[in-house]
Amino acid sequence: MRPNDRKYLKSHEWCKISDGVATVGISDYAVAHLSDLVFLDLPEVGTAVTAGKAFAEIESVKAVSDIYSPVTGEIVEVNDDLPDELDTLKEDAFGAGWMIKVKFTAQAPDLLDAAAYEATLDQE
């Protein structure tokens, strides 16, 4: 069972909400299916993000994929070490592999709890 202290998008991003700030990352399932990661491009603090729109890009051998935001708001913190330590995503996608923290004003309408997210994985 994946952590149930957060919500998920069907496109494999997660967000954990605390005091109006959403910490955002991608699931272990996404990391496993991207296989060997080579590059991650994260936005800067202050960037506006929109629920359901891409906020970052990740490259594996050899596919570039977009990463979508579960919330609308402004980025207040970025995990700047992550692009240089992509193995962190393999080791701890739900913890140290977080990507951005967003002071949010709205959440995506289609956020899923852990059980519902896992049900979508069974269908893939």
Next chain:
Amino acid sequence: MTDPAPWPADGLRVLDAGAAPPAWNMAIDEALLLASGPPTLRLYRWDPPGLSLGWFQDGAAFAEVPGRHRVVRRRTGGGAIYHDDELTFALTLDAELLPKDVAASYVLLHTAVQVALAAVGVPTELVRGAGAPSGRSRGSGWCFATAGPHDLVAAASRRKIVGSAQRRVRAPRARVLHHGSIVLHAPTATPFCGAVADSVDPHQVEDRLRNELSAALATALRLRPMPGTLTPAEQSSARDRLSFYEDAGRVAR
């Protein structure tokens, strides 16, 4: 005038195109990725030659490469490719038609390309083995300089003969663009490429290779190859995207 018949659900639209400038080729492929059209295989060439950079590559490292080419950035990942005498294919389709696992999708598509190459007398092998290490290391940065797992190499020389890369998007639809470059003659800039010319005369077999490739990729996807054309909406979308690919600043980032 009647509406055109709907595209059959099991049809792979084949756009058998000629040569076009690098920026236009990339603009069309992106338009096809972001459209919601049928699964599409576009076969094309490059005039003038193109030097395409992977989406995240540093353009400065390739600024001094001699030749009459134009530099362009690809939406897809991977290393730089010098596109001269080559047959390129762009497969754009809904993600659900391909294995979700990127590596598995490479195996499926490269096995089909291998069948097509074998049919015209070019034996190849699919590289097996573990994945590459994570990190930013790219060696020379040329796609064809190294062959990794699931790449196709010429059977005799063991040189990489097909360069491939993908772009996956989830919105507005989950779609995939898979680029493949089949080298006919190794370019002067990248003489380390494997090439069709090492086995057969490429220009004797190119038409057949196009047909074999369409048939093999369609079979792999459980579709039927059917000739088609770009829609006016796709052409308009490509024109809208052209300036991005012609923008020198974006190329050099």
